[in-house]
Amino acid sequence: MTYALITGASKGIGLSMAHNLASRKYNLLLIARSEQELAAAAATLSAQYQVKVAWLAIDLSRPDSSLQVAEWCKAEQYPISILINNAGYAVWGNFEDRSLEDHQQMIRVNAETPVALCHHLLPILRQQPQSYILNVSSTAAYQAVSTLTLYAASKSFMLLFSRGLRQELKDTNVAVCCLCPGPVKTNFIDRAGMQAIKETADKYGMTPDEVAAAAIKGMFRKKAEMIPGFTNVLTAFLTRIVPKGLVENIAANLYKQ
Template identity: 55%
Template structure:
């Protein structure tokens, strides 16, 4: 039976790197993202290079009922779905009261609601497989409050907590759920979040999307609960567990100050 993987936010960054890695290992792909041009180019590249099936859907996942549309499309294309990668998401940088409420609620919709809805829609399909996997993409920001990235960090904390709880609920099923928590990665996140002033700082600590994807998929297939790629990221997460929260907040506030 053919193995299919659905990847949201698949056209660039970690999502694209995961798509390329899974294609290399023989998985057929379902790709969902906003840019039809980027999806078409990636689809043609992967089909030619790895002789696999690739279907894509250009869609704004933040709009109402988008997750339902993706799930219906996925079921029609691949009844044997065995991997779900919830990768779509972004951040906004700035003081909470200075950013527009609309922009922030749109971010929360994509970072939280779509992950929950899409997973709920597709779990029945995943449970039909002998072995299936879900990989939710969170962030090292999930482990502490981050001033000027307050809602982004909070959304990633939600994803981490939700992933661990759902993982336990699924422990006697065919579905293994993991959560990938990368630190700074060369994905264009800083630019999308409006953090151009910190771009030089980010470049000093960035991991490549390919490396993050490799570590993330290895952890997923090994059924790890949490996957933190990179030694420095592991150290920073350990620090959040032993240092006072107020100290961590002062450090992050200075790091991300406007």
Template identity: 55%
Template sequence: MNTYALITGASKGIGRSIAMLLAKKGYPVLLVARAEDELKALAQEITALYKVQANWLAVDLSTNDAAQKVRQWSTENSYPVSILVNNAGYGIWGNFESVDINGQLNMICLNINALIKLTHLFISELKQQPQAYILNVCSTAAYQAVPTLAVYSATKAFVLSFSRALRYELKDSTVSVSCLSPGPTDTGFAHRAGLDALADLAAKFNMQPAEVAALGLKGMFNKKAEIIPGFLNKLSVGAARHLPKALIEKIGGDLYKSK
């Protein structure tokens, strides 16, 4: 293939699995994340396994100029992009007033600002392709307010709303926009968010990153607006849509209760 798939947060978890699956389909991949050693190792593994080009850029996407660096890198090296996967993101758990504000603002920069900037920077190039895709990785937390994950769930609600609006704006173009909303997934998210106390509970419901990635890409290539992998996750989203908000918030607040 002559065009590339660009994946952020590609060094581990769902992003890594998406990169591997796209490479398996024959797409040369552009891998973006902070962890240089992990990116380098992944690029070497992809090249060895699938005989496609795998290039990487180590950058902290939460910084103001990171998206521009990614765009400049792809332009200067003549990497035409037909798939943009905005996967990078993380969560922070705890009562809003107790959690360091700088950490929460950094999370907003990564979960929202980086996604918006990258999409805006690449959209013109994507529209020039015969067929192009944007896959924004969201969360089932997008469908309801989640006490103790207040800012995280709000960022994901933004991503979901933005994705649907952009999808409509681009409906007459060659670019299809999809939003992938996983539930609990074995990616290390809970540990980084500070949810180690719920690790045993999460493990009972965790999906594997490769499974989530496969369902996400299947939905993306089928041009689905929203992709919710797993029966239990579909059930929880359905409940969030139809049950009273106060009840859903109480359930979430009890589940993720902060001491």
């Protein structure tokens, strides 16, 4: 069986995707920052599903990270048929109140590194009879969100990039899909410091396993775009028909500091 490479794979949705694919007997390449968490996840997955699991601890906010990942894959000659760009995080707060470095690192993880990984690994993906690229965006991609201005913009970028790349590759063996989840019960909110909405997210958010199951199912069905959860689908639909100013005001009130 070929390999699935997953970034942000040590916890949350990424780890749930790893379990889902391992249960289908895919070998795994896990990418994240924490060496300790990756080692523990790899040991569990390998023992539970009897698949091969390799991992690379690397900070994807580094400009050279995507090249290092690609060189590792090429050096080890991993036959990759699935690339999942799942790593991402939010910087919360008014644009001018956060450092430019904070913003740039987030954009690199959310957008620049996934794009570079797609470019570096497409030649490997093309070598398989059927391959998949799954880019993780967010329902934040469907409207501007103040205090999450660059996060929403980076996720909108990933959605449009994925759809454009999908069109370019539609007559090839590589299917490109984009996942746009709403709130998920992970450490995303804690990392961003968004404690003001934690209670709402915990109440209405989906579990990582639910999101991962919908994502992998949609990926194998070669869907262009997946929005897990009826409420999230409805919300995304409303952003298309409700005036942008009203949608942005609602989002601003939800995420204000």
